[in-house]
Amino acid sequence: MTTSTSRRKVLTSSAALVGAASSTLLIPAQSQAQTGKIRVGLMLPYSGAFAPLGVAIENGVRMAINEQGGKLGGREIEWFKVDDESDPSKGIENANKLVQRDKVDVLIGTVHSGVQMGIQRVARDSGVLSLIPNAGVHAATRSLCAPNVFRTSFSNSxxxxxxxxxxxxxxxxxxxxxxxxxxxxxxxxxxxxxxxxxxxxxxxxxxxxxxxxxxxxxxxxxxxxxxxxxxxxxxxxxxxxxxxxxxxxxxxxxxxxxxxxxxxxxxxxxxxxxxxxxxxxxxHYSDSLDTPRNKKFRLEYAKTFKMQPDVYAVQGYDTGLLLIQGANAVKGDLSKKPDLYKAMQGAVIDSPRGKWTMSKTHNPIQDMYLRVVENGENKVIGVAAKALADPGTGCKMG
Missing domain, CATH: 3.40.50.2300 (Response regulator)
Structure with missing residues (x-):
C-alpha cells in the first residue's frame, strides 16, 4: 500500500508540475515576473524601548510609497511584519520568517545593530534585497557588505x-x-x-x-x-x-x-x-532644518500620523524613496537584480535631510549638521562636514 500510495503521489505531483510548466510557457517571462504583488517585509522593534523607533521607520516607509500611489514600479504591495524585539539572539530566526516563510522580495530592518548582524547573514545567504533604515554597525557596509544590502541611515562613526x-x-x-x-x-x-x-x-x-x-x-x-x-x-x-x-x-x-x-x-x-x-x-538631520523640503515633509507627516517626525521617520522615508527609485528603474521586476542594484547605487535621494547619494559600499554620502540645543530644540548652526562618506574599509562586493 505504501509503495502504491507513494507512486500515486509522484504521478500526481509530476502531472501538476507538467501543468505548471505548460501554463508557464504561455506567459512571457517579463509579464509573469510583474504579476502579483511585491512582498515587502518589515523587521523592526514593535515592543520594548525601541518600539517608537520601529513605528517611526514604518510610518516613513509607508508615507514615501503612498506618495507614489502606494505601488512599487506599478505593482501592488503585500506587507509582512515581524517584531524583532531588539533581541540579537533571535535575529537570524526572525529574518528567516520573512525570507523563507513569507517569501518576501524586500526585507527592511532594523534599528539594533546586534539584530542587524543576524539580518545581514540571512541577506548574504539568501540574496534577498535588504534595506537598513537605522542600524549603524560598520560591518554592514564594510567587511560584510553585499550587492543586495543598502543602508539609508549612517554608519556609527x-x-x-x-x-x-x-x-x-x-x-x-x-x-x-x-x-x-x-x-x-x-x-x-x-x-x-x-x-x-x-x-x-x-x-x-x-x-x-x-x-x-x-x-x-x-x-x-x-x-x-x-x-x-x-x-x-x-x-x-x-x-x-x-x-x-x-x-x-x-x-x-x-x-x-x-x-x-x-x-x-x-x-x-x-x-x-x-x-x-x-x-x-x-x-545628518535636525527637526529645525530650514528648507522647503523638510517643512513640507514635516507638515505631511504630522497630518498623516498625528505626531511629529524625527530622524528615524526621515530614515524610513528615505528607505521608501530608495526602494521606489530601484523598483521604477526595473518597472517592478525585482528579479532584474543587476539593473535594480545599479539604479539604487546611482540614486540621488531628495530627502528632508538634504540630497544624498549612495557610496560604492552602499552607505549614504551625506552632510552632517552642527546643532546646538536652544530652548528645547536642536538648532542647526551650520554644516560640520559636507558630503561625508564612510570609508567602507574591507568591503569587497564580489
Missing part, C-alpha cells in the same frame, strides 16, 4: 567623524571621550578619534562604562579632575538625557564644553530640560 574639526575650530584642543563599552560606542569613538586627532586635538582620556549602565558619577568626578577643554560622548535615548543632567549637576556645565554624536539629544530634550542647553552635536 559618521556623525563623530564630523565632530573633531568643529571642536578644534572652537578652541577645544584637549578632550575626554566617554561612552558605553560596546560595539556602537567603539565605532563612534573611531570616528571621533580620527577626526579630532587629524584636526590637531589631543584625547587626554578615554572613559567607558558597561552597557547599559548609567552610573556616571565616578567618571564625572574624574573628568572634573582632568580639566579638559571639552567632553565628547556617545549616548542615546533616556540615558543621554541622564548624562546631560548628571553633567550639569556635577557642576561641569558652563566650565567644560559638552559635545556628542547627534543621538545624544535626539528625542530627549524635554526629559533633559535646561541641562541640555548649549550642548553641541553633529548629525
Amino acid at each position: 559618521q556623525p563623530t567623524l564630523a565632530l573633531g574639526q568643529t571642536m578644534v575650530n572652537k578652541g577645544h584642543k584637549k578632550a575626554v571621550w566617554i561612552t558605553w563599552k560596546y560595539a556602537a560606542g567603539d565605532e563612534a569613538f573611531e570616528g571621533f578619534k580620527e577626526s579630532y586627532t587629524k584636526a590637531g586635538g589631543t584625547i587626554i582620556k578615554e572613559l567607558g562604562l558597561p552597557f547599559p549602565n548609567v552610573e556616571f558619577q565616578a567618571l564625572l568626578t574624574e573628568i572634573a579632575a582632568l580639566k579638559p577643554d571639552a567632553v565628547a560622548c556617545f549616548f542615546a535615548g533616556p540615558s543621554g538625557a541622564k548624562f546631560m543632567k548628571d553633567f550639569a549637576a556635577a557642576g561641569l556645565k558652563g566650565k567644560i564644553a559638552l559635545y556628542g554624536s547627534g543621538f545624544l539629544t535626539e528625542g530627549v530634550l524635554q526629559a533633559a530640560g535646561p541641562a541640555a542647553d548649549g550642548v553641541m552635536t553633529t548629525l
